[in-house]
Amino acid sequence: xKLVDIETVEPGQILGKTIFSSNGAVLLSTxxxxxxxxxxxxxxxxxxxxxxxxxxxRDISHEELLSEETKRAVIHQMSETFEQLRSGKNxxxxxxxxxxxDLLEDVMKNQNLMIQLSDIRTADxxxxxxxxxxCMMASLVGLNMGLNMIQLKELAVGALLHDIGKLxxxxxxxxxxxxxxxxxxxxxxxxxxxxxxxxVAFQHHEAIDGSGAPRGLTGDDIHTYAKITAAANLYDNxxxxxxxxxxxxxxxxxxxxxxxxxxxxxxxxxxxxMRIVSIYPNGISVRLSTRQTGVVVGQHRGxxxxxxxxxxxxxxxxAVGYSEIDLAQHxxxxxxxxxx
Numbered sequence: 001x002k003l004v005d006i007e008t009v010e011p012g013q014i015l016g017k018t019i020f021s022s023n024g025a026v027l028l029s030t031x032x033x034x035x036x037x038x039x040x041x042x043x044x045x046x047x048x049x050x051x052x053x054x055x056x057x058r059d060i061s062h063e064e065l066l067s068e069e070t071k072r073a074v075i076h077q078m079s080e081t082f083e084q085l086r087s088g089k090n091x092x093x094x095x096x097x098x099x100x101x102d103l104l105e106d107v108m109k110n111q112n113l114m115i116q117l118s119d120i121r122t123a124d125x126x127x128x129x130x131x132x133x134x135c136m137m138a139s140l141v142g143l144n145m146g147l148n149m150i151q152l153k154e155l156a157v158g159a160l161l162h163d164i165g166k167l168x169x170x171x172x173x174x175x176x177x178x179x180x181x182x183x184x185x186x187x188x189x190x191x192x193x194x195x196x197x198x199x200v201a202f203q204h205h206e207a208i209d210g211s212g213a214p215r216g217l218t219g220d221d222i223h224t225y226a227k228i229t230a231a232a233n234l235y236d237n238x239x240x241x242x243x244x245x246x247x248x249x250x251x252x253x254x255x256x257x258x259x260x261x262x263x264x265x266x267x268x269x270x271x272x273x274m275r276i277v278s279i280y281p282n283g284i285s286v287r288l289s290t291r292q293t294g295v296v297v298g299q300h301r302g303x304x305x306x307x308x309x310x311x312x313x314x315x316x317x318x319a320v321g322y323s324e325i326d327l328a329q330h331x332x333x334x335x336x337x338x339x340x
Contacts, residue, residue: 001051001060002295003118003283003340006043009050011036016051016283018068022124024076045122048247049340051283056312056322060282060297063113065136066106071119074099074135078128078160085167085186093192100135100156104149107139114299115140116281117250121240127163130236135160137232137277138225144272145228158200159229161187165201178214180205196225204229207264227266231257231273234265249338251279251305279304285339288325289332293339300328305335 001016013034019042021027028038031053042050066074077099081091115137119129138159142152165183183201187193203226206212208219222230238253248256254274261267280286280296286309287293298308306327313321327333 001283002054002057002285003049003051003281005049005340006039006047009034009039009052011039014053016053017118017120019047019050019120019122020072020075020125020129022075022122022128023079024072024074024128026072027122042122045124046126047120047122050120051118057283057295057297057310060295063110064118065110065113065115065140066103066132070102070106071132074103074132074160075125075128078131081161081164082127082167085164093190096157096160097153097192100153100160103132103135103160104139104152104156107136107143111140111143112301114278114301114304115276116278117236117239118281118283126240126242127166130240131160131163133236134162134229134232137235137273138228140276141228141232141269141272142225144276145224145269151225154194154196155200155225155228157193158187158197158225159232161197162201162204162229162233178205180214196223199223200225200229202226204233206230208266209263212264222266224269227269228273231265231269234260235273235277249284250277250281251335251338254279254304274304275302277304278307280307280335280338282307286335287337287339289334289336291336292325294325297324298326303328307335309335 011034015028015030015032015034018030019027077095084091117133121129135156139152139156142155147155164186165179180202184198187198187201188195203222206217206222210216210218235253235257238248238256241247257265257270261270278299282296285295292311294309294311296307297310300306308324308326310322310324325333
């Protein structure tokens with residue numbers, strides 16, 4: 001499959017990756033033939049890019065940390081949890097715990113894979129996909145940092161619920177009205193939860209240099225769980241911004257995070273984070289320093305900036321074959337720019 005701008009999609013093309021609704025149900029399944037109505041609906045829902053099935057890239061391995069079943073379950077549970085809170089009801093700690101157990105099982109089983117955030121967002125599912133991605137990334141970083149299973153589950157629950165204080169939050173968030181305070185107040189009263197879980201929501205906007213919110217904590221006053229969640233939260237927000245800011249490509253987001261090392265973000269956490277994230281995810285189009293254009297089709301753990309790129313050989317407008325360049329084997333060739 002290949003990642004393309006929604007504006008370039010034509011009726012008759014085949015969807016390459018499932019799109020979820022806000023409650024975890026399948027909105028459009030992999031393999032569906034796109035119609036004018038479907039494309040128009042996706043645009044109306046705020047979708048800007050999608051994966052399409054391209055014969056030249058059908059064999060691309062796109063292994064993901066979480067299974068589709070786990071993703072559906074997480075999105076559904078978060079939708080249900082937020083709806084319960086909006087209705088003034090208490091949410092189920094047991095249900096959240098089971099969802100996190102399933103997510104951690106996938107993370108541990110696939111821990112050698114690199115993070116590639118490829119789920120398509122709509123205006124309706126964005127909040128839940130954000131929570132899922134932050135939890136997934138934080139869990140993998142925690143695993144790589146040597147956290148035990150009790151610590152991993154505390155981290156994962158806190159990361160999944162890090163933005164729970166945003167429900168009903170005022171537009172201007174200051175002092176006790178900041179969503180971090182609100183999230184802490186909500187989670188600290190859950191007797192089933194360690195107070196450290198509440199502190200993930202409380203501290204995920206704090207900064208190492210003291211410039212964060214809501215309390216301006218510094219360095220070691222910020223818990224490791226919150227430091228990990230802060231990096232995952234910022235990375236996801238840079239790639240999928242909720243405001244007017246333009247989204248960054250993964251390599252740009254990684255550069256931004258590295259620029260914040262020691263100021264907003266913890267250096268040690270960033271070292272581990274950069275080892276697990278794919279800078280150039282499979283399916284994106286790139287231009288090489290050789291002036292050739294192609295699509296990323298493979299990754300190297302430990303060498304995120306040196307993927308495998310497939311170059312399509314053409315006779316006029318017709319594709320007649322392809323060749324592949326493994327940048328790990330060609331040190332003088334590099335990615336000059338990302339095209340999509």
